[in-house]
Amino acid sequence: MSTPLATGNRALNHVVTQFFGNVARAYDTAALQQVVYRPPQNQVVAELRSAGSRRIADIGCGTGILTSRIERELHPEIVYGIDASPGMLAQAKARSATVQWRHAAAEHLPLADGELDAVVSTSAFHFFDHPAALREFQRVLVPGGITAIATMHPSAPTARPIQRLTRSPLFPAHAPSPRETRKLLQDAGFEVLDQRKIDRPLPSWLIPDVITIGRRT
Numbered sequence: 001m002s003t004p005l006a007t008g009n010r011a012l013n014h015v016v017t018q019f020f021g022n023v024a025r026a027y028d029t030a031a032l033q034q035v036v037y038r039p040p041q042n043q044v045v046a047e048l049r050s051a052g053s054r055r056i057a058d059i060g061c062g063t064g065i066l067t068s069r070i071e072r073e074l075h076p077e078i079v080y081g082i083d084a085s086p087g088m089l090a091q092a093k094a095r096s097a098t099v100q101w102r103h104a105a106a107e108h109l110p111l112a113d114g115e116l117d118a119v120v121s122t123s124a125f126h127f128f129d130h131p132a133a134l135r136e137f138q139r140v141l142v143p144g145g146i147t148a149i150a151t152m153h154p155s156a157p158t159a160r161p162i163q164r165l166t167r168s169p170l171f172p173a174h175a176p177s178p179r180e181t182r183k184l185l186q187d188a189g190f191e192v193l194d195q196r197k198i199d200r201p202l203p204s205w206l207i208p209d210v211i212t213i214g215r216r217t
């Protein structure tokens with residue numbers, strides 16, 4: 001199923017999705033996954049397990065590594081993998097025939113109100129229109145449902161190269177600080193339950209990401 005991909009005021013969104021379409025094949029390289037993408041996914045899986053979530057969506061699912069892992073390890077009733085890049089989704093679809101893959105933007109989720117227990121997102125939130133996406137996360141969750149968002153926060157003084165990249169006009173992303181992220185969640189109607197650095201085998205200045213957990217009030 002496909003929905004319109006208009007994403008509010010993120011005019012450069014198509015650049016992001018085209019970029020990921022082009023790199024989709026290289027994206028699954030084992031070393032890249034192990035060092036960069038797997039650590040936040042491990043934490044999201046642990047959060048979902050402890051919350052006992054049964055109906056889950058992974059937003060900005062990319063090639064579907066986390067989504068299919070959720071299916072395999074947690075056996076939910078239903079899991080959606082949603083991404084705006086057809087190239088990334090094509091790789092994802094090859095991973096599982098039972099995950100519900102959807103080509104859609106985080107800001108316009110093709111899901112019903114209160115349909116889910118959990119909405120998660122790893123390494124993608126910095127590309128979203130944050131208030132619009134969080135409004136959607138809130139809408140599709142049941143009261144008490146959780147969101148777990150792991151994203152880059154290049155605010156440490158040592159993270160200069162990453163700051164330069166993410167502040168360049170050529171980089172169509174804005175990575176909010178941890179504090180801004182808490183405020184964004186609260187403004188969207190979430191109670192922030194926890195926020196912590198992602199544990200990984202690299203110094204945190206190199207990949208300065210944080211996971212924030214919110215509960216829909």
Ligand SMILES: C[S@@+](CC[C@H](N)C(=O)[O-])C[C@H]1O[C@@H](n2cnc3c(N)ncnc32)[C@H](O)[C@@H]1O
Pocket residue numbers: 007013016017020037041059060061062063064065066082083084085088104105106107121122123124127128129
């Ligand atoms: C770095 S990848 C992360 C993929 C995956 N979550 C992971 O942990 O490996 C970022 C993904 O976000 C997707 N994306 C970017 N902006 C989006 C938006 N507004 N709505 C949905 N997906 C988006 C891109 O197409 C890309 O697949």
